[in-house]
Amino acid sequence: MTLTVGQAFDRVFGPEAPVRVVAYDGSEGGSPDGLVLRLTNPDALNHILASPGDLGLARAYLSGDLVIEGMDEADPYEVLRVVRDGLTPRRPDRRDAAELARFVASHRPHPPTLPPEETPSPLRRLAHGLRHGRTRDAEAISHHYDVSNEFYEHVLGPSMTYTCACFPTDEASLEEAQAYKYDLVAKKLGLEPGMRLLDVGCGWGGMVRHAVKHYGVTALGVTLSREQATWAQRAIEADGIGDRAEVRHGDYRDVTERGFDAVSSIGLTEHIGVKNYPAYFRFLRERLRDEGRLLNHCITRPDNKHAGLPSRGFINRYVFPDGELTGSGDIVRVMEDEGFEVRHQENLREHYARTCGAWNANLAKHWDECVELAGLGRARVWGLYLAGSRLAFERNEIQLHQVLASRTSSEGVSGFTLRPRFEPSDG
Template identity: 80%
Template sequence: MTVGQAFDRVFGPDAPVRIEAWDGSTGGSPGGLVMRLVNERALTYLMTAPGSLGLARAYLMGDLVVEGIDEADPYEALRVLNDGLTPHLPAPRDLAELAAFAARLPLRVSDVPPEETPSPLRRTIQGLRHGRARDAAAISHHYDVSNAFYERVLGPSMTYTCACYPSEDTTLEQAQAHKYDLVARKLGLEPGMRLLDVGSGWGGMVRHAVKHYGVTALGVTLSREQAAWAQAAIEADGIADRAEVRHGDYRDVTERGFDAVSSIGLTEHIGVKNYPTYFRFLRDRLRDEGRLLNHCITRPDNEHAGLRQRGFINRYVFPDGELTGSGDIVRAMENEGFEVRHQENLREHYARTCAAWNANLAKRWDECVELAGRGTARVWGLYLAGSRLAFERNEIQLHQVLASRTSSAGASGFPLRPQFEPTP
């Protein structure tokens, strides 16, 4: 049996992919997306790690070549694979031949791309999952690529979280500013208030709240690169007397009595089992009637918490990242004494945001490759395009959940009918 024959028996000869293998065989549709398996190792990657991880390994190592693929934005190629490359149960007479074919392959991967992190089990050398040392290592892997690289991909806002598009023609920068304004309105920020922003990134929320709402704000991030960039931006804005982005773990914040807490894109990193401790900590930082806005990626259900430990995202993008449904988040917040007042799903907005980041990556491709290396740049192309597709297909979502530390007398601090969106 040839590689092409094996492909046809598993995926069918009408699959929208044209396989061209090193053994000279072909499979799939003649007019489909052309994928060339350069050598036997390519097939070994695909068979030892079926799905996104195997494809990524073969692609990043150069063993799998996709004809006409846009390295910076492989959305169209991923869409074809997602829509049409579905395995079906081979006929009984084919099973024995397929088994014999697989048995001839050296099903052991000796090399993986240098951009891949070790397995979760091997990462235990850095400490227990979601312990301080291992969290710091995971954050550094993703966020300390280089500030210059992120400037090219994210754009002037340096905001690496879901934007909010008020209209079809809104630009990425306008949508990021609108997102920060939406968070500020939900938190009810007013001059003189104190804001704590955990997982503050490059300080976008801190700077927006201080400049536009007159608050005093403290941000904290585990990324040293982010903190340095944010503090320089704060100095340049002339707001250092009211704004700070601190390099450190949010668990080391000792200040209390904040009027508001924003957590934008941090919950994905702390671990589902740690939600109670996390939300208890944030509640303890608030005054009575103070508000929390939690903004994070979620699953469309509450039955499949966590991330596949062998998946592409876990190995290449967010080591130790975990997701669950918005219901689990609401339950954890309520169990820790928060009163949930409002929530909304912005998943379509995140699909648009990922598309905009992909466009930035494509526009500045040569610079991004020079700054981070071709392998890392290709990982980002796959990651952003795949995330866009997942948000579009409702495989993942983005929820903002707004809550209050309601007083013992039952005061929430909310008016009867709060208005979060600006009046047209």
């Protein structure tokens, strides 16, 4: 006799799991008082069986085949925490394993019909160019960032800064924390009036505008997102700093200028591919003058054992196509191999967890507007993505590192004094 869906759930996770599954076949499993997951039709089970883990659950939810009662679509953090903590598979005994095998065989999981929010399949991506080639990189960036500037204004807030903030106090607002982050970067780079700054992967120009207005530099930013570049140039003109600030729409590899005093790379490294690190850091070093500094700020893994392996789960499919992470050790090693002298590194992962929580709160506050701008499916993706990222940063599954380095001269002059001119955050 074949198991029901509820019975199969109990065989895998146990009847005491803090989740209650209510299935389309009329069966139930898990705790009667647990979080209720409703599988409304066989497609929900097919998504879960065809893609076990977060990808299958996300597909079922985004397709409307899985309904989670009481979940805040804009900020599903508490639901994700319960699911992550409570759905731990048990080791089945021989009898349970045989029954579960018959259950899976009887349902014959097949390639599912994907929700429209999912990114292109690997075959379609291959047709659009090699991983991290210029064409494919531009397409991947456009997929994520060219939703609409108005959507990002609702989620990110007035700073329009889509990178980890740094909270100087527990009471600091998101806007204060983003400004403090830019100040931290500027101090680490030793920015002073008259210097030239290059900001690669500059987003909506937050670092460019902050550095020009508060540190008196001349700054060039580059982004692959046309939407970002358009918004940034308008903001620059509104600030009255167009004579000293520019944001270009283009590939950072097309920057021909050299002799910059400082280079900031805030949230770009995740997109370029680990195998491309040597060429990337070599290019940035060539843009600097001797004694010039580089600040590289990016999401990292907590180890260096899985370099170059892209995520195949929910985030890679729905959020960041072709994204790759590695540990801070790999980043430091490549920077040093390409001629940089690494002077300081800092892990801000707790700050990124809080940043994601603040973005979730903004999404919830402006939920109706975001749904109207991006569609319900895309808005749900963002809710899952931000809440899941917050949880991952909290649990040290991913980190955020700033690495500061110098193009030290052939005579060994680094440009640093005995007393650094920046104050690292206290975490």
